[in-house]
Amino acid sequence: MNSVHCALMFTIADHLEIRNDHLIIGNVDTISLAEEFETPLYVTNESRVIKNFSAYREAFPEADIYYAAKANGSFAILRILARQGAGADVFSYGELYMALLAGIPREKILFNGNSKTNFELEKAVELSVKVSVDSLDELHTLSNLAHEAGKNVEIAFRVNPDVSPKTHPKISTGLRSSKFGIPSDEVVSAYNEAAGLPGITPAGIHCHIGSQILETTSFNEAAHKMMDLVEKVTKIGIDLKFVDMGSGLGIPYTKDEGHAPTPKDHAKAIVPVFKEKTKELGISPKLILEPGRYIVADTTILLTRVNTMKKASKNFVGVDAGFNLLVRPTMYDSYHYAVVANKAASFAQETYTIVGPICETGDIFAKDRLLPHIEKGDIIALLDAGAYGFSMSSQYNGRPRCAEVLVNDGKADIIRTREDIQDLMGRQVLPSRLM
Numbered sequence: 001m002n003s004v005h006c007a008l009m010f011t012i013a014d015h016l017e018i019r020n021d022h023l024i025i026g027n028v029d030t031i032s033l034a035e036e037f038e039t040p041l042y043v044t045n046e047s048r049v050i051k052n053f054s055a056y057r058e059a060f061p062e063a064d065i066y067y068a069a070k071a072n073g074s075f076a077i078l079r080i081l082a083r084q085g086a087g088a089d090v091f092s093y094g095e096l097y098m099a100l101l102a103g104i105p106r107e108k109i110l111f112n113g114n115s116k117t118n119f120e121l122e123k124a125v126e127l128s129v130k131v132s133v134d135s136l137d138e139l140h141t142l143s144n145l146a147h148e149a150g151k152n153v154e155i156a157f158r159v160n161p162d163v164s165p166k167t168h169p170k171i172s173t174g175l176r177s178s179k180f181g182i183p184s185d186e187v188v189s190a191y192n193e194a195a196g197l198p199g200i201t202p203a204g205i206h207c208h209i210g211s212q213i214l215e216t217t218s219f220n221e222a223a224h225k226m227m228d229l230v231e232k233v234t235k236i237g238i239d240l241k242f243v244d245m246g247s248g249l250g251i252p253y254t255k256d257e258g259h260a261p262t263p264k265d266h267a268k269a270i271v272p273v274f275k276e277k278t279k280e281l282g283i284s285p286k287l288i289l290e291p292g293r294y295i296v297a298d299t300t301i302l303l304t305r306v307n308t309m310k311k312a313s314k315n316f317v318g319v320d321a322g323f324n325l326l327v328r329p330t331m332y333d334s335y336h337y338a339v340v341a342n343k344a345a346s347f348a349q350e351t352y353t354i355v356g357p358i359c360e361t362g363d364i365f366a367k368d369r370l371l372p373h374i375e376k377g378d379i380i381a382l383l384d385a386g387a388y389g390f391s392m393s394s395q396y397n398g399r400p401r402c403a404e405v406l407v408n409d410g411k412a413d414i415i416r417t418r419e420d421i422q423d424l425m426g427r428q429v430l431p432s433r434l435m
């Protein structure tokens with residue numbers, strides 16, 4: 001077995017296979033997909049989304065799973081998850097709107113965010129969704145808005161528990177220095193204040209320590225700190241209906257991350273701490289988790305076609321997708337397996353660096369990878385691209401965004417059409433003096 005094959009056998013989630021040297025996803029040939037829908041193309045396997053969500057639900061049978069819509073906010077994905085009974089963590093009015101439209105019940109939505117606009121808070125009030133409040137400033141604004149509207153909003157405070165998630169600094173969110181949440185030692189007085197404000201019902205407590213977390217000890221540490229706060233807050237008379245522990249469970253993007261914890265490991269780090277403390281206090285709040293990456297990351301591949309080959313300081317392969325479509329390698333130095341989808345079982349014999357067409361040196365998807373001999377026109381699949389892939393895309397360098405396809409047991413449906421030049425120009429207005 002050569003190294004490409006070896007890598008594949010490892011990451012290959014059971015929905016990826018190789019047949020006749022072609023990479024197959026959800027029983028559909030990726031090369032036919034590239035021909036029918038053109039490249040670049042995001043391809044998501046529906047059954048894998050359901051499988052990952054079910055794994056979470058089974059690991060936390062008594063909790064509510066609020067899917068973090070930011071990981072992949074495509075409407076079809078939200079709809080699939082709504083049908084599975086998911087709730088949603090939303091971070092903007094856009095995400096809230098789409099989650100509701102997809103059929104996620106408003107009782108299972110938490111509106112998160114550290115800098116919400118008044119418009120967003122008004123919408124949360126109007127649509128009666130729970131709000132995770134990130135500061136006292138926001139608390140007062142929300143109270144005024146709810147009071148004026150004659151409504152009452154259930155809130156949680158986002159706590160900054162000062163826990164290291166041992167992940168990339170850009171996605172560590174619960175460190176003391178992070179912009180998110182209220183410092184632990186100010187939390188009790190924040191609840192006291194909230195309890196006396198019109199339009200506000202303190203109903204929960206919330207934290208989220210970071211993303212792509214591979215050591216469950218961090219979840220355990222956060223659980224202990226949060227449950228200590230639950231005790232303090234309960235003792236001042238607050239009736240907590242929910243404890244939202246966020247998420248951040250990582251996935252094994254590389255072979256070295258083969259020890260990646262599962263939702264069951266995540267549950268082992270949190271649930272006993274939660275149960276023990278709630279029992280001791282005689283309270284029964286709902287436990288909430290907010291996984292994003294785990295649900296969608298390995299469900300999706302990005303197909304991209306080779307435009308140019310160049311031997312220079314490196315053996316460069318220029319493809320038609322750039323970091324405008326998948327920014328993770330550029331932004332977080334993240335690793336995504338690259339598979340030559342039309343030579344998926346061929347012998348890996350040359351070292352290549354796969355780069356996009358963007359006018360920036362950092363536009364690199366994969367450095368020095370041993371792959372089968374590559375030629376112009378070949379199709380490369382970048383694996384594990386479902387989380388923070390399309391959702392972080394842009395039109396940078398005047399590039400319309402690509403299409404998205406959903407596959408399911410041999411069938412392929414378009415779920416987002418390719419943008420065109422009109423989508424670049426559509427909203428732009430020329431002042432008459434420039435005509």
Ligand code: LLP
Binds near residue numbers: 208246293
């Ligand atoms: N809840 C809150 C409040 C969050 O901020 C996030 C992610 C999640 C839940 C979901 O976390 P997950 O289970 O997906 O790790 N763009 C970065 C990741 C940013 C994560 C932002 N917050 C990346 O591509 O690695």
